[in-house]
Amino acid sequence: MKLKLLPSSFEKDGGASPRQHLTCFLINGRVAVDAGSLAMAVTAEERSAIRDIVITHAHLDHIAGLPLFIDDQFSELTEAVRIHATSEVIEVLERDVFNWSVYPRFSELENSHGKVMEYRPFVQGSSFRVGELLFESVEVNHKVPCSGFIISDDSSSIAITGDTANMDSFWSSVSDRKLSALLIECAFPNELTELAEMSCHLTPAMLAAELTKFRDPDCEVFIINIKPSYRESVLNELADLQMPRIRDLQVGRTYEWSRESFSQAT
Numbered sequence: 655m656k657l658k659l660l661p662s663s664f665e666k667d668g669g670a671s672p673r674q675h676l677t678c679f680l681i682n683g684r685v686a687v688d689a690g691s692l693a694m695a696v697t698a699e700e701r702s703a704i705r706d707i708v709i710t711h712a713h714l715d716h717i718a719g720l721p722l723f724i725d726d727q728f729s730e731l732t733e734a735v736r737i738h739a740t741s742e743v744i745e746v747l748e749r750d751v752f753n754w755s756v757y758p759r760f761s762e763l764e765n766s767h768g769k770v771m772e773y774r775p776f777v778q779g780s781s782f783r784v785g786e787l788l789f790e791s792v793e794v795n796h797k798v799p800c801s802g803f804i805i806s807d808d809s810s811s812i813a814i815t816g817d818t819a820n821m822d823s824f825w826s827s828v829s830d831r832k833l834s835a836l837l838i839e840c841a842f843p844n845e846l847t848e849l850a851e852m853s854c855h856l857t858p859a860m861l862a863a864e865l866t867k868f869r870d871p872d873c874e875v876f877i878i879n880i881k882p883s884y885r886e887s888v889l890n891e892l893a894d895l896q897m898p899r900i901r902d903l904q905v906g907r908t909y910e911w912s913r914e915s916f917s918q919a920t
């Protein structure tokens with residue numbers, strides 16, 4: 655399985671910044687998980703290949719690029735872009751984003767080929783196929799309804815938490831799964847524990863407590879969704895944990911996993 659975190663901000667020289675304002679993972683070059691920077695950061699080839707988008711939750715940093723992604727391709731789409739989300743997330747998208755005031759209601763519009771966008775609702779806790787990928791949705795603990803996912807293809811399985819605070823059902827779902835990688839959020843530094851608890855996010859100390867519930871010692875752990883303003887302090891506190899398997903997931907880099915071995919390509 656291949657996964658790339660799309661960039662969402664830039665350095666002085668125009669190159670991708672490691673600061674992650676928006677969340678969008680591209681899997682096997684054609685399925686997006688979340689759509690934060692989807693329209694802005696895909697290549698032309700990726701834009702034409704992506705027709706399935708799986709959403710963890712409806713916070714802006716996870717959906718900001720979705721309306722623009724449909725808009726960019728409105729007249730060219732020969733099939734609808736499929737949005738896989740829970741009914742709670744779909745309700746927010748229709749009411750607060752695709753409401754004719756913020757943006758057109760694309761689910762009601764067609765081009766010369768037919769529909770341009772359609773919803774594929776899933777029930778929390780259920781499994782569904784997206785092409786060659788099997789998604790198992792798992793409840794996590796965020797301020798709004800949010801899904802984590804265990805994602806598998808023929809070559810490997812990985813888990814992505816989405817935004818979350820401390821959780822239990824997620825850990826029982828991933829136990830004994832022989833994951834190649836766990837992608838888990840860590841938004842705030844320890845000094846903002848109160849804010850993290852209020853907004854249902856993790857700090858490095860909270861993350862360390864969560865990882866005691868994760869029984870797979872071989873699985874690599876990648877940190878995602880670090881708030882950009884606190885990136886340095888979060889990374890320093892993660893290093894202080896002295897857990898060598900923890901590293902931050904780099905933007906713009908393609909990671910590749912198979913059951914036999916772990917490898918990375920740029």
Ligand SMILES: [Zn+2]
Pocket residue numbers: 711713796817
């Ligand atoms: Zn969120």
